Amino acid sequence: MIYDHILVRYGEITLKTRNRKMFINALRQNMKRALADFDVELNAHWDRAYITLGDEAPGAVMDALENVNGILSVSPVAKLERSEAAMKDTAVHFANGFGEGDTFKIEVKRADKSYHLKTFDIQQMLGGYVLDNVPKLEVDVKHPEHQIMVEVRIDGIYMYHEVRQCIGGLPIGTGGRALLMLSGGIDSPVAGLEVMKKGVEIEAIHFHSPPYTSPQATEKVKQLVDIMSKRTGADIKLHIVPFTELQTKIYDWIPDNMSMTTTRRIMLIIAERLAKQVDAKAIVNGENLGQVASQTLASMHAINAVTNFPVLRPLLTLEKNEIVAMARNYGTYETSVLPYEDCCTIFKPKSPKTKPVVEKVEKFESKVDFEPMIEKALAGIECYSVNDAEEKEAFRSLL
Ligand code: ATP
Ligand code: MG
Numbered sequence: 001m002i003y004d005h006i007l008v009r010y011g012e013i014t015l016k017t018r019n020r021k022m023f024i025n026a027l028r029q030n031m032k033r034a035l036a037d038f039d040v041e042l043n044a045h046w047d048r049a050y051i052t053l054g055d056e057a058p059g060a061v062m063d064a065l066e067n068v069n070g071i072l073s074v075s076p077v078a079k080l081e082r083s084e085a086a087m088k089d090t091a092v093h094f095a096n097g098f099g100e101g102d103t104f105k106i107e108v109k110r111a112d113k114s115y116h117l118k119t120f121d122i123q124q125m126l127g128g129y130v131l132d133n134v135p136k137l138e139v140d141v142k143h144p145e146h147q148i149m150v151e152v153r154i155d156g157i158y159m160y161h162e163v164r165q166c167i168g169g170l171p172i173g174t175g176g177r178a179l180l181m182l183s184g185g186i187d188s189p190v191a192g193l194e195v196m197k198k199g200v201e202i203e204a205i206h207f208h209s210p211p212y213t214s215p216q217a218t219e220k221v222k223q224l225v226d227i228m229s230k231r232t233g234a235d236i237k238l239h240i241v242p243f244t245e246l247q248t249k250i251y252d253w254i255p256d257n258m259s260m261t262t263t264r265r266i267m268l269i270i271a272e273r274l275a276k277q278v279d280a281k282a283i284v285n286g287e288n289l290g291q292v293a294s295q296t297l298a299s300m301h302a303i304n305a306v307t308n309f310p311v312l313r314p315l316l317t318l319e320k321n322e323i324v325a326m327a328r329n330y331g332t333y334e335t336s337v338l339p340y341e342d343c344c345t346i347f348k349p350k351s352p353k354t355k356p357v358v359e360k361v362e363k364f365e366s367k368v369d370f371e372p373m374i375e376k377a378l379a380g381i382e383c384y385s386v387n388d389a390e391e392k393e394a395f396r397s398l399l
Contacts, residue, residue, distance in 0.1 A: 002093060003058045003076040007160065008049035008065065011072040011168035020046070026171035026199075027070040034064045034233045050077075062164055067231050069197055070171035075149075075160040082115065082157050084125065090159045091126045091148050095134040103140035104130065109151045122150060170199030172234050177201045178312065179280040181271055182238070184220045184340060187286030187315055189228055189332040190323055194314040195284050196232050203278050204236055205271050207243040212347070217340035222384055227332050229386040239274055242380040243267075246373050251347055253368045254361075260294050260352040261361050264303040266370060270377055272309045282310040288323070289316050293352040302356040 008031070013023045028044040031051075035042065038061055041052040051061060058076035065074050080086035091106070098104060106126045108119045117125070126148065127139055151158040180192040182204040192202050206221045218240060225238045246266055254262045271283050287295050294303070304311060315323055327333035 002078050002090070003160075004053050005077040005079050005158070006051040006053065006058060006061055006065070007075045007077045007158070008044075008051065009072045009074070010048060011070055011166075012170050013070055014047065023070070023171055023174050023199075026174045027068070030068050030070065030171050030173070030233055031065065034068050035061065038064065066164065066166050068171075068233060069167055069169045069199065071166040072168050073163050073165050075163050077158050077160040080157045080159060082152070084117070087122070087126060087150060087157060087159065088129045091130050091150075092133045094146075094148055094159070094161045095130045095137055098134075098137055098146050100136045101138070102136075102145045103138050103143070104146040104148060105139065105141050105144035106130075107147050107149050109149070111151060111153045115152045117152075122152070126150065167197065169197035172196055172199055172232060173201050175199030175201070177203065177278065177280045178282040178284050179271055179275040179278065180204045181267065181283060181285040182206050182221055182224065183286070184217055184224065184336065184338075185286065186327050186333065186336040187288060187323055189224045189286075189336060190326045190330060191284055191286040191312075191314045192236075193228060193231065193330050193332075194326075195312060196228075196234065200282075201234060202228075202236050202284070203280060204238045205241060205274055206238060207241045207267055207270075209244040209247045209347075210242075212244065212247070214340055216338075220335060220338050220340050223335050224332055225384065226386050227330075227335060231330060235385050235387060237278075238384040239278075240382045240384060241270060241274075241377050242382075243377060246370065246377060247347055249368060249370070249373060254364050256349045257351055257353045258356055258361050258364060259347065259349050261299060261302050261356040262365055263347070264294055264299075265306045265361070265365075266374065268303060268311070269306050270374060272307045273374075273378055274381070275309060282312050283307075284312045284314065286315055287313045288318060288320070291320070293354045296354045298355040298357075299353075302358045302361055305358045 013020060013027065016023055024044050031042055038056045039054055040056050040061060043050050053061060062074050065071055078090050080090060095104065106123045108122045110119050130137065131139065146161055148161045149159065175198050178195055178200050180188065180202045182188045182192065196202055204225060208218050222238065225236050229236045250259050250262050275283055287300065290296060293299060324333065327336060
């Protein structure tokens with residue numbers, strides 16, 4: 001095997017100066033977790049990390065790193081002794097794998113300025129050698145199809161030509177914690193994953209209303225949490241709130257066209273209280289401006305009036321097809337479109353108001369004492385995480 005290392009390039013971490021150490025430490029931990037099944041050595045430096053592969057396959061190790069937030073790209077690297085012969089052999093080995101008529105360029109970085117060959121000398125030497133030995137190729141220094149990278153360092157010469165793009169962003173855990181309102185739909189898992197990309201750790205809250213919502217609907221949300229956890233390497237905790245009593249009370253007391261607004265308001269009240277309990281600094285949802293009646297500006301205004309807590313809406317202005325493409329890319333789409341209904345679909349009003357007025361909603365809500373039911377719902381929360389394997393198996397059989 002020619003490759004013995006993986007080079008890891010950092011994403012936005014490189015923009016940090018004073019607190020970069022904290023970001024690198026978090027990334028090191030997250031990479032370690034992602035690589036737990038591999039027998040490799042990880043060295044995370046100030047500007048990049050190297051993974052020493054030992055007997056592990058570079059492809060599998062890169063697969064494991066691809067979705068670790070904070071990594072911009074990875075490359076399989078051959079570390080060579082500092083000799084001209086070793087560089088030439090490796091360059092030809094890479095070049096043999098390129099296609100007929102492809103163009104290439106030799107790119108040299110001389111981190112060790114004391115090396116006896118200068119950048120230009122190495123370029124000339126390797127370029128000429130490759131052309132002589134792999135005549136199917138041509139040189140193009142402006143827009144090459146392949147770049148053979150040569151880094152001259154004190155401890156050896158590092159060569160590579162493949163660059164695999166990764167997810168980028170910041171390491172999870174460096175941006176504090178947020179509470180994601182997770183329905184079984186397409187949008188909210190994507191919203192959560194987008195926020196996680198910025199280094200924010202997520203806990204999730206889901207409202208269910210058995211028996212009006214099926215066990216399969218709850219299981220679907222758990223599966224989404226599994227997918228999101230596996231994807232990010234984070235162990236996302238899901239809080240499942242029993243919402244039946246509140247939902248039926250709303251149905252009985254609030255006029256049909258305003259029931260959606262009240263439902264969302266009460267969900268938000270509960271989410272805020274849980275957020276405070278788990279030390280989350282914001283609530284995240286999958287709202288998208290104008291998508292449905294509950295997501296017009298007037299609706300968001302009426303719903304949001306119950307809280308001063310920051311509510312993040314990472315999908316606010318995206319097109320639905322963009323969100324679907326993101327969901328497919330994240331691997332949540334197939335689960336999201338399973339046909340089990342969540343509580344709001346079942347209690348869906350026939351013609352919800354697109355412009356609810358806060359004062360009117362408040363007037364109807366004031367006729368009911370929701371507070372004891374809210375307390376009860378909070379007290380009845382059940383928790384789930386990807387590690388709850390036994391319980392998961394039990395639910396799997398329901399699908
Ligand atoms: P999604 O695809 O995320 O379900 P949606 O387009 O279907 O979104 P709504 O059903 O109006 O939109 O919900 C808007 C947002 O409210 C959701 O993105 C989610 O964050 C939150 N939400 C809705 N229902 C629930 C629920 N049962 N539990 C937790 N959060 C919910
Ligand atoms: Mg929904």
